[in-house]
Amino acid sequence: MVVETKLTANHWGVGVARVEDGRILSVEAHPDDPNGSPINDNISGGLAGSARILRPAVRKSWLEGEPGRVPRGRDAFVEVSWDRVLDLIAGELARVREMHGNAGIFAGSYGWSSAGRFHHAQSQLKRFLNCIGGFVRSEGNYSYNAALVMMPYIVGPFRSHVAQATRWSVIAEHSDLVVMFGGMALRNTQVSDGGVARHRMADNLEACAEAGVQFVNISPLRTDAAEALSADWMPANPGSDTALMLGLAHVLHDEDLHDPAFLDRYTVGFEKFEAYLTGASDGVAKTAEWAAEKTGLDAAEIRALARRMAGGRCMISVAAGVQRTDYGEQPLWMAVTLAAMLGQIGLPGGGYTVGYGVNANVGNIERLFRWGTMPQGRNPVADFIPVAAISEMLLNPGGAYTYCGETRHFPDARLVWWAGGNPFHHHQHLSRLHEAFQTPDTVIVNDVNWTATTRHADIVLPVAAAQERRDFGAGKSDNGLIPMHALTAPPGEARVEYEMYCDLAARMGVLEAFSEGRSSEEWLEAIWEQTRSAAAGHDQNLPDWKTFMGGDVITLPDPSPNQIFLADFRDEPAENALPTPSGKIEIFSETLASFGLDDCFGHAAWFPPRDLAAGIGEVYLLSGQPKTRLHSQLDNGAYSLSHKIAGREPVLIHPDDAAPLGIAHGDVVELFNARGRCLAGAKVTDEIRQGCVFLWTGAWWDPDFNAPQMRDRHGNPNALTHDLRTSSLSQSPAAHSARVSMRKFEGPLPEIRVHAPPPLSKEDEAEA
Ligand SMILES: Nc1nc2c(c(=O)[nH]1)N[C@H]1C(S)=C(S)[C@@H](COP(=O)(O)OP(=O)(O)OC[C@H]3O[C@@H](n4cnc5c(=O)[nH]c(N)nc54)[C@H](O)[C@@H]3O)O[C@H]1N2
Ligand SMILES: Nc1nc2c(c(=O)[nH]1)N[C@H]1C(S)=C(S)[C@@H](COP(=O)(O)OP(=O)(O)OC[C@H]3O[C@@H](n4cnc5c(=O)[nH]c(N)nc54)[C@H](O)[C@@H]3O)O[C@H]1N2
Ligand SMILES: [Mo]
Secondary structure (H helix, E strand, O other), X not given: OOEEEEEEEEOOXXXXXXXXXXXXXXXXXXXXXXXXXXXXXXXXXXXXXXXXXXXXXXEHHHHOOOXXXXXXXXXXXXXXXXXXXXXXXXXXXXXXXXXXXXXXXXXXXXXXXXXXXOXXXXXXXXXXXXXXXXXXXXXXXXXXXXXXXXXXXXXXXXXXXXXXXXXXXXXXXXXXXXXXXXXOOHHHHHXXXXXXXXXXXXXXXXXXXXXXXXXXXXXXXXHHOOHHHOOEEOOOOOOOHHXXXXXXXXXXHHXXXXXXXXXXXXXXXXXXXXXXXXXXXXXXXXXXXXXXXXXXXXXXXXXXXXXXXXXXXEEEEEOHXXXXXXXXXXXXXXXXXXXXXXXOOOOOOOEEEEOOOOOOOOOOOOOOOOOOOOOOOOOOOOOEEEHHHHHHHHHOOOOEEEEOOEEEEOOOOOEEEEEOOOHHHHOOOHHHHHHHOOOOOEEEEEEOEOOOOHHHOOXXXXXXXXXXXXXXXXXXXXXXXXXXXXXXXXXOOOXXXXXXXHHHHHHOOOHHHHHOOOOHHHHHHHHHHHHHHHHHOOOOOOOOHXXXXXXXXXXXXXXXXXXXXXXXXXXXOOOOOOOOOOOOEEOOOHHHHHOXXXXXXXXXXXXXXXXXXXXXXXXXXXXXXXXXOEOOEOOOOHHHHHOOEOXXXXXXXXXXXHHHHOOOOOOEEEEEOOOOEEEEEEEEOOOEOOOEEEXXXXXXXXXXXXOHHHOEOOOOHHHOOOOOEOOOOOOXXXXXXXXXXXXXXXXXXXXXXXXXXXXXXXXXXXXX
């Protein structure tokens, strides 16, 4: 057989696949990529593993008309034909709409699914549902939701501000110091939503180091700073960033190192914050000593850092992970406040940025224009939930909650449809989500593999993976246009989602509205032509669709390679007023103060993390993104598996925490708290701060329902996290704020089951 070479695009970069006889032999990074991602190694095994869903399947007791007989997540499945499953779905949709209206359908369907402009799982589902009257959606994301909600009140829209981040080339030239709250983990810059043609971050950081820029890494993980940076490591207690920034601000204020002229011209409300900082308003001065006690750092160290920050051009960077914590709005507001006190916002290499390191591109490049897209149509249902309120919604229909200063009520979701996300990976407190998922009448999930979420469905739809259909990749913040070939045919009876929705739409009388009479290939060509004509408006000549698909990656230029964040506001504050009520940076916000919330005031303030305050656990549990995969995707692939310890996800433990518990490198440990427990493989290392453990996200949740607290065998941190939200302002996820206890696991090691399918039978066998 001939070995063919074909391009593919993933959120972690361009892959060059070697394909033989309908099989993917290997996928390697594109040779033009200076720092390609090894996550490509997960593709062949992850798509061809035994966890692959090969036929439509229906939960056994649901199919047999006794849906409550066995709980979701524990039941067996019956494989059925496509005709049968689409008839079942059409019937359920009709029933739910008739009894509850379209507001009874929840299809927030949060998740990353795959790269590709057309075959985007969520967009396809939402377009289909909009054709039949809409659905309840979710608002925001798990990545930086506190920033999405908070930043508009105090400076402006978060997404566009991230796109306007000061370029790394400017930092290399102008900054003296970069202070990184939450570090800037290179492992995370493998990824960018929608695809990334070239990974530039490592080289750009190296250029900064070579230019003599100094870095401080304030994070529980030393390796959150690239080695080349030789960063000073200040491992503050997790969740203590606001306290640390307050301590820094107090030193600046106390030693007259702040910039009253800047505060006066570009901000409002400093005097109200000042009263809090000095303790005039609450009797507590937020001194370096005060901050030292909260952060576990030295007061002298904090003072020295404040002076260093004021002594030259300083960029304050806040990682998204820092706001994925209890009261995660506060470190954002405090970073802006601190940067305003330094007075360097809008200067080259100074000021602040939230989101460096959150993906491959922030500060490196931005897209030149908006790519073509398949419209999702209009959703006639106005209702939504904040994305991380999923368990709350399901457990408390009709219940009241606050969001952005309003009181709202949860809808009653009778039918839940998820396509392209894995809530039993991404949501916190999974045993609670397991309970919550028992409440709807019907749960439908489309996926490629038998993840924990598909196991909680009544109807499971086997879909083609990105590598099994034609499309093109173009990242939301990238400038590469990437041909995506169908490397192989979908296995078993897996189908391309678009084609499946066409058949369902035909059953429901909306085929013309959904498809506009186009095949997949015709849609692709139309979306490409849209992209091509947008490109022409930017003096870029793109080839026609067929030529493009036959060629290599096309890389367009960065629209503003010398960008300095908020430079225009600094130059002309009246003309370029910020879209805040005052047009300035709001160090005090009348709007936020008027909400009267007890967990977010009118200025940045310190709140201690909740598990710590409640005395839960002995160590902090961090749970950041894994180096070895994208979230939970292809967890059963070779690269992901190669890092597991005794088949479990590795948990980083400091030697001084491990030794007293008799835990050695390579042991299996049990992590536990009041919410749950899981097993994990001990990696004993001093890269983690003592008093903290770090368990990567994304090991497929593998609960043992016969063990205490449905112990997860595999090492998913969300077995342990709380699903309280950051605050009643934004209702954002706060995954990084859990505390746990641990011990060496002594019992017989249970085998990992989740990488194999659940019990399956054929429909006629089940009936017999
Ligand atoms: N404890 C803790 N939890 C966290 C975080 C944390 O820091 N700590 N981080 C959070 C963050 S930032 C995020 S973004 C979320 C990520 O959470 P998710 O985005 O939900 O995670 P993924 O694993 O990317 O889920 C995508 C799913 O889509 C499936 N899929 C892939 N391609 C297709 C397709 O073409 N069609 C369909 N139908 N399905 C497809 C994949 O198999 C996978 O199951 O996790 C959050 N959870
Ligand atoms: N390889 C890979 N890359 C990815 C992803 C992936 O799944 N795999 N996912 C992508 C996605 S969706 C996102 S949103 C981004 C996430 O990007 P980030 O949010 O930046 O990543 P995290 O790993 O959650 O957090 C970064 C670091 O913050 C530190 N940290 C946690 N809590 C605290 C705290 O309270 N204070 C301080 N100072 N530090 C703290 C942790 O040490 C952690 O390593 O990554 C993206 N990149
Ligand atoms: Mo994310």
